[in-house]
Amino acid sequence: MIVPSMCAGHPQPMNQAISNEPTANESPSSEPPSNEPISSESISNEPVVRLEQVRFAYGEREILRGVDFAVHRGQLVAIMGGSGSGKTTLLRLIGGQLHANAGKVTVAGQDLGALSTSALYALRRRMGMLFQFGALFTDMSVFDNVAFPLREHTDLPFELIRDLVLMKLHAVGLRGAAALMPSELSGGMARRVALARAVALDPLLVLYDEPFAGLDPISLGVTGQLIRQLNDALGAASIMVTHDVRVSLELVDYVYFVSDGVIVARGTPEEIRASDDPFVHQFVHAEAHGPVPFHYPAPPLASLLDEVAA
């Protein structure tokens, strides 16, 4: 517990950037994260993301009820759980789009709850996020989409941006599609472009919101492999929210199962496969009955019949 507080006292070394006028916030700008902060963090062995007793509620409805977990560099972590179990909320909390009602969310040593908007934006430049359906900018070409974060946050010369973008696109196998518009892409291609965009600034942390939703088996396999490769190449930490048990268990290093706002099971893929926890068993084997009920909570049917009779 001492380590995080120390880190909070020492803000991340920010590169005194080439002045970048394009952003609206007046925060000290940073270049795409270079190797310096990365190495210092790996030395301190501080987890990139740490959640401590995090609670969150939309008004009266409690979504998360005390969640703890940590993700380290180089790790690819999957968060699994049924629909409405609070997985996506968890991702939003880590991305700073939502704020925890209680507990602490720490990303790269900084407490998200205590950050100003500009500091949050500075932190987000070191995060990448892949949205459920890619969320590509429909009015820009594939090239411009991937170039977007580079153009917004750096003052790099035109040629350098072009080379960087083509490199990223090459990594996802779509260098030839650079001139296409997002409307001309298939679902799987759009997801890969979005992936290239998410890692354009070589982020420290990549968040994936249902990266496999709506993909055919081939695209799904390709996307899965890419996520793994990019994570290893960047040395980043990756968090993936997904339903897809089969593919994820082959890819990830660690799995958290979320149900009803708490983490009910955790472990490496081997442990998960071998687990005899009833919840995990139901989820992994896609069974209709188990701890996750088929029925939405309701008064027993018998009582209804009694009412009708009365």
Add this chain to the structure above:
Amino acid sequence: MNALLELLRKIGAMTIDGVWRLGFIARFFCVVLRYSGQSFRRLPLTIREIYFSGVLSLLIILVSGLFVGMVLGLQGYDILQRFGSIDALGIMVALSLLRELGPVVAGLLFASRAGSAVTAEIGLMKTTEQLQAMDMMAVNPIARVVAPRFWGGVISMPLLAALFSAMGILGGWLIGVVAIGVDDGAFWSQMRASVDFRYDVLNGIIKSFVFGMAVSLIAVFEGYDCQPTAEGVSRAITRTVVSSALVILALDFVLTSFMFRGL
């Protein structure tokens, strides 16, 4: 009795909702202004939006202006010739266009052509999580998406209204002078004698500027505020057009009563 209470309750809810929305839109306006610096520092962003709201509205504005002016020419001739003062046709066409029809009709057309397009675009960006994605990339969507569209509209609108009025006067001239045969010299000289630059032309421009602000604000607000579903976007577009029209007409009354009180 119960029905009455229910009615009162509904009126109360509507009032509270309306006031809340008004406050929200005012706050939104302040935020847009706060993040407007970028729209001017990165001019290409705003220029692009001027293209979409201004240049693409050009055709409908020019054609409608011409027709409105031609109708004014015909109707004006019909009325004025009863009083034997057809020489005043130029005055009538010019004053009604400059003071009222130019800003108001151009504003209404602008709301339905450009305003609805802006709402649809922003609403769609919200629905497809593009705004959120931008936010996650540490780019403020208000500064990057909303403010340039707002200023593009604000800049386009007075120019469109001026074009509308100019086309209308031309249309009135075509009908009055070329087709009907009102004296060309009388048409222009009477017009020039009675149309005052500061009182008529400038006030019309001020009106169109205010309408441009109002319509652009409503359009970006409705887009940004819409429910992120297909249905939500379509409802937001309807709301943009309807509330723009109401706001334009209401503001027109207020502005007119301030500007032309002494006349």
Add this chain to the structure above:
Amino acid sequence: MSRTTLDLWVGVFVAVGFAALVFLAVKVGNHSGSSGPIYTVSAAFDNIGGLKVRAPVKSAGVVVGRVGSIGFDKTKFRAVVRLDLDGRYTFPVDTSASILTSGLLGEQYVGLDPGAEETELKTGDQLQITQSAVVLEKLIGQFLFNKAAEAPASAK
């Protein structure tokens, strides 16, 4: 659409828009309100009829100014009209002002008939000789009255 075509279109749009503004300003509107210096004199009338603020002030049929404001003198019970006259035109101090109507039903304006004095009007002066508006109802009333007065005479 490439940047340059987009810029070109917007350039054309802005240029045409400003051309329209210039057209409205130069060809359609006049600049009486804003052009050149003005000087202000006042004139008191018994009755101004339907005279409005910003009505023209004409001399020999030429517009030489505008009605600036219309007030009411509480002590003398007369209308006080402020005239903003174009600085390019000067008038003798004994100029008279009358309220006239252009055509039978046209707008009302102030007509100035120059006097013969050497000294010229300047800001703050008051026109001494004024003639009120012709009120149609009064005119008709008078006409009927005269007719009525004539009738018994002719009957004699």
